[in-house]
Amino acid sequence: xxxxxxxxxxxxxxxxxxxxxxxxxxxxxxxxxxxxxxxxxxxxxxxxxxxxxxxxxxxxxxxxxxxxxxxxxxxxxxxxxxxxxxxxxxxxxxxxxxxxxxxxxxxxxxxxxxxxxxxxxxxxxxxxxxxxxxxxxxxxxxxxxxxxxxxxxxxxxxxxxxxxxxxxxxxxxxxxxxxxxxxxxxxxxxxxxxxxxxxxxxxxxxxxxxxxxxxxxxxxxxxxxxxxxxxxxxxxxxxxxxxxxxxxxxxxxxxxxxxxxxxxxxxxxxxxxxxxxxxxxxxxxxxxxxxxxxxxxxxxxxxxxxxxxxx
Numbered sequence: 251x252x253x254x255x256x257x258x259x260x261x262x263x264x265x266x267x268x269x270x271x272x273x274x275x276x277x278x279x280x281x282x283x284x285x286x287x288x289x290x291x292x293x294x295x296x297x298x299x300x301x302x303x304x305x306x307x308x309x310x311x312x313x314x315x316x317x318x319x320x321x322x323x324x325x326x327x328x329x330x331x332x333x334x335x336x337x338x339x340x341x342x343x344x345x346x347x348x349x350x351x352x353x354x355x356x357x358x359x360x361x362x363x364x365x366x367x368x369x370x371x372x373x374x375x376x377x378x379x380x381x382x383x384x385x386x387x388x389x390x391x392x393x394x395x396x397x398x399x400x401x402x403x404x405x406x407x408x409x410x411x412x413x414x415x416x417x418x419x420x421x422x423x424x425x426x427x428x429x430x431x432x433x434x435x436x437x438x439x440x441x442x443x444x445x446x447x448x449x450x451x452x453x454x455x456x457x458x459x460x461x462x463x464x465x466x467x468x469x470x471x472x473x474x475x476x477x478x479x480x481x482x483x484x485x486x487x488x489x490x491x492x493x494x495x496x497x498x499x500x501x502x503x504x505x506x507x508x509x510x511x512x513x514x515x516x517x518x519x520x521x522x523x524x525x526x527x528x529x530x531x532x533x534x535x536x537x538x539x540x541x542x543x544x545x546x547x548x549x550x551x552x553x554x555x556x557x558x559x560x561x
Contacts, residue, residue: 254274254425254441255275255280257271257280257281257284258272259284263291264291264407264410264430266430268291268429268430270284270287270288270427272418272423272426273423273425273426273438274423283421283423284418286417286418287415287417287418290410290413291410294406294409294413297325298328300401300402306321307400307401309321311399311400313393314393314394314395314396314397314398314399315393315394315398316396317392318383318390318392319390321391322389326389329345329382329391330384331405332345333382335518338537339525342492342493342520342522343518343521343524344377345382345402345405346377346378346381347377347493349374349377349398350374350377361482363482364498365497369496371495374496376398382394404517406516408430408514408516409512409513409516411435411513412512414428424437424438426438428512432472433471433516434448434469436448436465436466436467437467438466445466446466447462448462448470450462450463450543468508468510469509469514470515471512472507472519473519473522475490475502486547488502490520490524499523501546502522502546503547504544505519505522505523505530506519508557509537509541514540521533522542527544530542530544531554535554535555535556541553541557542554543557
């Protein structure tokens, strides 16, 4: 019996590095399947990208405060799931973050002070997921106030990874990994029947894993401040902004979420950073089939109740 082949492709999609690995009987079968998975991710990008003026997301933003926009059922579904996550995270996750005033934030060596409290608060005044008006019957979405903007940066890559996996499974691909810039989903086993091994980046040297997990049929996502941050008066501030205050959060270096869906894993990483170690872990411990690993600014490791990490 012929040994299955591992086929791999890396390319830029949705402005990010995507990597597809599939186990197939033949190289040509695997590559054809990857072609169709890429088509699916490109379709999602055309629908949800705020960088494409023709996308349904851009139209919703363009007519904010003016009129409802007819959208695909798929767009309504993702918005509704995003709003549900906003509810359970008490607004720490919010797709209306797109209206934030970017001019206040420049996370590089030149940023030497935080904006004043009032300016920060003003910059997030239009962020409120409760002002996304969804009409499921007429399949329309409207943002309540002019200037409001939605964006799927905190959930879209995970959604695309899940959809690509579904396409590959429908084509008969029994095992693989879709890695959407660190939001990845796995299924099946490697050709030698071992589960997939995923490395978790060390926040102090992100090229090196500090731990690895054997996972299959699970998804994993990591959010960290080790790639983009500012140090002000000796304190490190993440590029993650608290949607309630408009100020960057501090205290957590990285959050890794493990659960069956890449969409959910992607969407939960940022709010846990915003909520902080205790509140974040408390939330994750209440969710079924979701596990979490947190490394704080002092390099202390915290995990949810249902996971053991070997370092």
